[in-house]
Amino acid sequence: MTEAVMRHGADAVILGRKLDRLTQTAEELSRLTGRTCLAAQADVRNPKQLQDAVAKTVEKFGGIDFVICGAAGNFLAPISGLSENGFKTVIEIDTLGTYNTIKATLPQVRASKGAYIHVSATLHYKGTPYQVHVSAAKAAVDATSNVLAVEEGPHGVRSNVIAPGPIAGTEGVDRLSPKGGDNALGDMPAGRYGDVKDIANTTVFLFSGAASFISGQVIAVDGASEHLRTTQLPYPDSVLDPASMKSLIKARM
Ligand code: COA
Numbered sequence: 348m349t350e351a352v353m354r355h356g357a358d359a360v361i362l363g364r365k366l367d368r369l370t371q372t373a374e375e376l377s378r379l380t381g382r383t384c385l386a387a388q389a390d391v392r393n394p395k396q397l398q399d400a401v402a403k404t405v406e407k408f409g410g411i412d413f414v415i416c417g418a419a420g421n422f423l424a425p426i427s428g429l430s431e432n433g434f435k436t437v438i439e440i441d442t443l444g445t446y447n448t449i450k451a452t453l454p455q456v457r458a459s460k461g462a463y464i465h466v467s468a469t470l471h472y473k474g475t476p477y478q479v480h481v482s483a484a485k486a487a488v489d490a491t492s493n494v495l496a497v498e499e500g501p502h503g504v505r506s507n508v509i510a511p512g513p514i515a516g517t518e519g520v521d522r523l524s525p526k527g528g529d530n531a532l533g534d535m536p537a538g539r540y541g542d543v544k545d546i547a548n549t550t551v552f553l554f555s556g557a558a559s560f561i562s563g564q565v566i567a568v569d570g571a572s573e574h575l576r577t578t579q580l581p582y583p584d585s586v587l588d589p590a591s592m593k594s595l596i597k598a599r600m
Contacts, residue, residue, distance in 0.1 A: 348415055348464075351547035352554060353380035357413065360404045362389045362397075383407075391418040391444030397451035404455075411455035413554050416488070417466040418444040421522055423477040423580070423596050425589050434480045441484035445491055453499070460503030462554055465492045466546075467510045467565065469573045476578055476586055489565055496563030505562035507553050512569020515540035525579055525595040534577060537570030 349359050353376060361376070361384060363369045369386035376384040385407060387400035404411055420440040424433060445465055456463065467489055471482035488508065495506040513520050513535070520540070532538060549568050552558055567573055578585070585592050 348417070348466075348547050348550040349384070350376055350380060351544075351551050352413065353382045353384065355551055355555075356382070358383040358408050360385045360387050360400065360407075362387050362391070362400055364388065364390050391447055392439045394447045394451065397447050401451045401455065410459050411452055412459045412461040414448065414452045414456060414461070414463050415466065415550070416445040416448045416463065418448070419466065419481075419519075421478075421481050421519060422599070423523060423592075424480070425477050425586060426479050428589055429480060434483075437480035438484050438487075441481065442487040442491070445488050449491070449495060453504075456504055457499065457502045462505040462562075463492065463495060463507070464550055464553055465489075465506070465508045467492075467508045469510045469512055469567055469569055469576070472573060473576070476582060477580060492565070493563050500562060505553075505558070507558075507562060508565040509546060509549055509553070510565055510567045510569070511541060511546050512567065512572045513540050514543055514546060516543065522597055523579070526597055534575040535570060535572050536575060537572070539570070541568065541570060 349361055353359055359376065359382070361369055361373055363386075366386065366388040369388065373384040373386040376382075385403070387403050389396035389400045391397065401411070418440055420437045449463065455461075465488050467485045468481060470478050471486045471489075475482060489510075492506045492508045495504070499506065511519075513524075532540070545568050549566060553561065553566070580592055580595060
């Protein structure tokens, strides 16, 4: 997403917990796009670290036009096998992380009459087994974006959500697909998984003047797969006998 926006002329700051990986990626993005990308170490659960990253951005670039709230945590676990802390951790990363990012950046985005994109999901449109933590967290992200769009619209700020379907080669697909599955395309009406470019192109569109009257929307970028989606783990076996799913679920990292 950041690379695509940079290719259209933006400079950028990318945030994350692991500074070595971030720095390497920032250098790569600068080289690929001919623009400047900086790395700022921050955990979205920590408001102070986000405020410091904003200060660093403003010092370098003078302001902030666009913000992508993309931090997420996910793994497969049923309610019966998920601790209170496991649930809380994902809410803290996805929901509080989004809120903290908005709080830290809003004065700048308001000043530039800029825009937000929040990266959500489609799985909470149905009751998806093993995904209670993320379903609750992403439903809250969608709701937060809608309120942001309405409250900040009069200040010239837009806010939208991109809800990606399965995107090939991403950590999300890797973590959530059953191990050893054949990745059949039977429930993909487009006949393929999504490509990261599909999300990148939607990002460019939503941040561009072409989307100047689009705000408070959730845009599913999933090739219509949500209309056909079924549970990936066998149902009801996965809930009747969670232990039997062990061989299908990626081991903890
Ligand atoms: N199944 C069940 N519970 C799990 C789990 C799993 N696979 N992985 C972690 N948890 C639980 C832990 O047991 C812990 O709860 P406990 O204290 O009751 O044992 C809680 O979640 C926090 O785990 P911890 O590893 O301390 O959190 P973290 O902040 O270091 O990591 C995660 C956050 C768990 C979301 C981790 O998976 C992560 O960093 N993910 C980031 C990338 C990502 O998920 N990308 C996918 C996007 S779709």
